Amino acid sequence: MERVQKVIAHAGVASRRKAEELMAEGRVKVNGKTVKELGVKVSPSDRIEVDGIPVEREEPVYFLLYKPRGVISAVSDDKGRKVVTDFFEGIKQRIYPVGRLDYDTSGILILTNDGEFANLLMHPSNEIEKVYVAKVKGIPSKESMKTLQRGVVLEDGKTAPAKTKLLSMDKKKQTAIVEISIHEGRNRQVRRMFEAIGHPVLKLKRERYGFLTLQGLSAGDARELTAHEVKQLRALAMRKK
Incomplete structure (x- = not known):
């Protein structure tokens, strides 16, 4: 009941x-x-x-997808482009993505048919950490990295403080690999943050969502979340309530 x-x-x-x-x-x-x-x-x-x-009642299901680049974070696309639900052809439940990743961004995406769970994860106050790895144009200075850490002023307001780490740099090609951790979910946020400091993103991947990683998965692979993982995600989202 x-x-x-x-x-x-x-x-x-x-x-x-x-x-x-x-x-x-x-x-x-x-x-x-x-x-x-x-x-x-x-x-x-x-x-x-x-x-x-x-109301058509379905058993709630929860999946983790390694979204490839060039895929829309939606259940359909009027231009006929590939969408994330195309990777779940054998699933009878009507699943949809929790939040979104840009067309050109790869990485972790959760899909479910549980509306309450989706709303819980997406609510801004729940502050679930998301870790991205970005390949950017140019090599950010220490001051630029500190700007990201303090928060960047965008057209829709200043971003919350972020954690950053310069993973590597290629002085010859003038590119760098930067890890950035945020807990907000604004549209194209990471790309806009790097643009704001003068280092446009060339390639972007979400490597972690809360405690979830892409371990054992290749682009286009998906797996069902365990009952324990779902419980952990709920607890993570509700820890400040």
């Missing part, structure tokens, strides 16, 4: 909080009867409707 709002969130219809609002507004029915009480629990045989539309 599960609470109605949790079932709605797992089905990807809305977040748990939004589902509670829908219930309060009288827009949710269980077996034909309007349900407003948040404590109501349902069994797998109960029929749930939101605005008259049946």
